[in-house]
Structure formats: C-alpha cells, structure tokens
C-alpha cells in the first residue's frame with residue numbers, strides 16, 4: 001500500500017485511476033475505522049446528492065456547509081468517520097484548514113453561530129500503514145495530516161508556515177498544550193481526530209485532539225477528488 005499522501009497527485013489522472021484510489025483509500029480507512037466499529041467503510045459519493053449538495057458559503061473554489069444549518073442534518077451529531085461519510089455522499093469531505101485564512105473563516109462560522117464544537121478532517125496517522133514512516137515520529141508532533149486530501153500538517157509544536165500563531169490550544173483536560181492524548185490516560189482510547197472546540201477549556205476557539213468516537217456536528221468542504229470522479233463517470237451532470 002503506497003504512503004497515504006505521496007500518491008495524492010496520481011489521483012486526478014483518469015476515472016479508472018480515481019476509482020482505484022477510492023478503493024485504496026476505502027481500504028486504508030476501513031482499517032482505522034475497525035478500531036472502533038468493525039466492518040465500517042468510507043462511503044462513495046452519490047451523484048444526485050453531489051449535484052444538489054448544500055452550498056452555505058464559497059471560498060477559493062470550494063463550497064462549504066455546516067450540518068446544523070441543513071434541515072435534514074440539523075440537531076444530528078456524528079462520530080468522526082460517520083461525519084466524513086455524511087460529507088462524502090455529497091462529493092465533499094470534512095473541512096481541512098491548510099491556511100490561516102481558511103481557518104479564520106471556519107472560526108468565524110463557529111463564533112457567529114455559537115457552535116460548541118465540530119469535527120475537521122484532521123487525523124493522526126496511527127493506523128496500519130503508518131508504522132514504517134520514520135518521518136511521522138514522534139507522532140504527537142509530526143504524525144498529523146488532513147484526511148480529505150492526505151496533506152501533511154505542520155509539526156504541532158510550531159507555528160505553521162504562513163500562519164501568525166499556532167492554532168492548537170495551549171491547554172486542555174490535563175492543562176497542557178494540545179495535542180495531549182488526554183483520554184488515553186482515562187480509558188485507553190487514543191485522541192486520533194482533530195476537533196475545533198469553542199472555549200470548552202476557557203481557551204477560545206482552538207484545535208484539540210479528541211477521541212474519534214465522540215459525536216459532533218461537522219463542516220463539509222468540496223472534495224475535488226470526489227467531484228472529479230463523479231463528473232467523469234456522469235457526463236452532463238451539473239455539479
């Protein structure tokens with residue numbers, strides 16, 4: 001199995017390659033999903049849902065929406081993988097904040113609507129296929145990536161390139177900077193997923209590592225990979 005993000009550029013070539021990529025990714029994610037509920041897989045996009053996906057706002061070529069603002073999904077919460085799958089049926093994925101500008105946009109959405117927390121696509125590479133990657137060690141600093149596009153995050157203990165500050169919270173359950181993997185000390189569950197919490201630890205709106213089974217509303221963002229795949233397999237469909 002190729003490294004998770006090194007093959008990202010190959011995913012756009014042809015529909016066949018994309019189909020292959022989806023299968024590979026589904027297999028990879030099934031492995032990590034199995035840690036919680038056996039037999040769970042990534043959902044494939046549904047062309048009609050993609051064509052009619054909610055478009056709450058638009059930024060740099062991508063549409064976004066918050067599940068709390070969509071009648072069919074309002075008041076629902078999802079664990080991390082279910083959150084991804086809700087988005088993926090719409091040719092979207094959980095939001096990835098690769099830049100401070102995009103992060104500001106999501107923080108503003110959270111602040112304006114008084115949203116207590118959301119899931120993002122941020123994930124710790126601590127599942128099968130990650131063991132041989134020396135560049136991901138130590139995991140709590142170098143092991144985080146955006147699942148939606150398999151892009152590696154900046155080291156968690158540094159200000160990301162191009163940012164003015166470190167978006168990871170300076171505090172949490174153990175009164176230590178994030179990621180702190182705090183739940184592992186309580187019940188042995190690793191905090192492998194990236195949530196944005198709204199002042200839960202009197203720390204403002206900030207990034208926290210959280211165990212993936214917790215249920216939260218989500219922000220979905222257009223997935224170019226899934227949109228291209230559905231476009232290439234459904235000629236004439238308006239996306």
Ligand SMILES: [Ca+2]
Nearest residue numbers: 180181182209
């Ligand atoms: Ca934490």
